[in-house]
Amino acid sequence: MDKEPHISQRFDEELQGVHELVLTMAGVVEEQFANAMVALQHQDSELANEIISRDAVVNGYEVRIEEECIGILARRQPAAGDLRLVMTLIKTIADLERIGDKAAKIANMVLSMGHGSQAIHANFLRDVHAMGEYALRMLREAMDALARADADAAIRIARGDEELNQEYRGATRRLVTYMMEDPRTITAAIDALFIAKAVERVGDHARNVCEYVIYLAKGRNVRHIPLEQVAKDLQKGAS
Amino acid sequence: MDKEPHISQRFDEELQGVHELVLTMAGVVEEQFANAMVALQHQDSELANEIISRDAVVNGYEVRIEEECIGILARRQPAAGDLRLVMTLIKTIADLERIGDKAAKIANMVLSMGHGSQAIHANFLRDVHAMGEYALRMLREAMDALARADADAAIRIARGDEELNQEYRGATRRLVTYMMEDPRTITAAIDALFIAKAVERVGDHARNVCEYVIYLAKGRNVRHIPLEQVAKDLQKGAS
Known part of the structure; x- marks a missing residue:
């Protein structure tokens, strides 16, 4: 009997450790995405190159955390809430890794746009800046909700995704208008279209994390x- | 001692059952995607509606299989190869569900394109048909490799993704040319661009499954x- 608390304490520490590692990974991913938005606004190719090379760090976190989670499953055989937490972390890092990919993708587009970049309409930069701020806030709040296993916050944040989707639809409509008015902008506008899409997808990933948080907190x-x-x-369940 | 084989046999049956369920889900997803390609080629809105309503079936498989996998983790506490198999199946269904989403998305575009559809260039339909065939073959072969835990096949199939990516780049280049030549095609061409992107993403998901198969077979x-x-x-490892 006297070994129980010891084993369980070490188990808790392991779980805590991997949970913290996920929050650290989230911090790196948030920074990558925020930097991608800055690189885009200022056509900063040095920053863009930095983001691209740092994507390997994000990938490294994903592989390491997944290995630790599988190690915990194998050694500790967690049940109930502990098992839900491990599953939640495994799923969350897959979404974080994909947000990292989006940041690298945007950075790559900043580099490849090159000379054509002046054709990017100032209105689009304003649109995508607002979308980027919104997506970044969703991501931060989702990770906060995960840290506190707060299902109510998760629902509220997930609902915000619809607003981001509307922003995205507005931005693409405006891009199509520019292209029609001036076909010389077509190539740059298509790049812009895919950048807007990447930002919109970051919101989807943040929403996914919110869904995992509800599963973690409510088992549903x-x-x-x-x-x-x-x-x-x-x-209803709470009342 | 004599209970061991019995327990282990029931466990094997459970694992086998969930594995088969994943292959069934894959069959439904393959059909959804193949139908989406047909609906696109023939602008068949009846078929498109059918695909959209059937997406709920795909989602139902994802939820059910995930629950069964988590149940196995909780009750059976699998280790080594069994644990790898459960993790592989959990990841695979996430990719299958997303392929299902792409099929529904393409079907939605078939509906929304409406009258503008005649503007879709016959050359684009030829491009996307070839891409769709390629992506579907990748998906089928990846699921085959999973059923046989065949890492060599998985590597070969995953490599094919680069060819699909090249097809995609060629198709988008041609779409941009049409838009520039005739700005009246811009709206239809942007729809086409996103359809091509969705097909290209199906290849990425098939490639993901291949990576899980290598993990399953080789533990890496x-x-x-x-x-x-x-x-x-x-x-090197094999020699």
């Missing part, structure tokens, strides 16, 4: 269920 | 490692 898989209904169900 | 996480090197390393 809410993927593919409208958020409206999830909020109602959780309220 | 090969994500973020060039395939050239993976092939060399595995050959």
Whole structure:
């Protein structure tokens, strides 16, 4: 019996350790994405190159954390809430890694746009700046909700994704208008279109993390269920 | 002692059952994607509607299989190869679900393109048809490699993704040319661009499954490692 608390304490420490590693990875990914937005606004190819080379760091975190999670599953055989936490972390790092990819992709486009970049309309830069700020806030808040296993916050943040999607649709409509008015802008506008899409996808990944947080806190898989209904169900469960 | 084989046999059956369920889900997803390509070629809105409503079936498989996998982790506490198999299946269904999303997305575009659809250049339809065939073959072969845990096949299939990416780049270049030549095609060409992108992404997901198969068969996480090197390393390991 007297070994129990010791084993369980070490287990808790292991779980805590990998949880913290995920939050560290999230910090690196947030910075990568924020930098990609800056590189885009200022056509800063030095910063863009830095982001691209730092993507390997993000990938390294993903591989290391996944190995640690599988190690915990094999050695500790967690159940109930502990198992849900490990599953949540495994899924979260896959989304974080993909956000890192988006940052690197945007950085790559900053480099490849080169001379054509002046053709990027100032209005588009304003659009994508606002979208980037919004996506970054979603990501930060989602990771906060994960750190606190806060399902209510997660629902609220996930709902914000619809607003980002609307921004995206507006931005693409405006880009199409520029292209039609001046076909010389077509190539630059298509790059811009894919940049806007990448930013919109960051919001989707943040929303995914929110869904894992609801699963972690409530034990319910809410993927593919409208958020409206999830909020109602959780309220019913709480009362 | 005599309970061991019984427990282990039931465990094997559980694993086998969930493995088969994944292959069934893959069959549904393959059909969804193949149908999306047909709906696009023939501007068939009835088929498109069918694909969209059937996406819920794909999502249902994802939720059910994930629950079964987590149940196996909790009850059976698998180790080594069994644990790798469960992790591989959990990851695979996430990619399959996303391929299902791409099929539904293409079907949605078939519907929304409406009257403008005649503006889609016959050359683009030829391009995307060839890309779709290629992506579908990659997906089928990847699921085959998974069923046989065949790492060599997985490497070969994953390498094919580069060819699909080249096809995609060629198709987008041609689309940009049409847009420049005739700005009236811009809206339709942008729809076409996103359809081509969705098909290209199906190849990425098939490639992901190949990476999980290598992990399953060899116990090595090969994500973020060039395939050239993976092939060399595995050959060395085998000799």
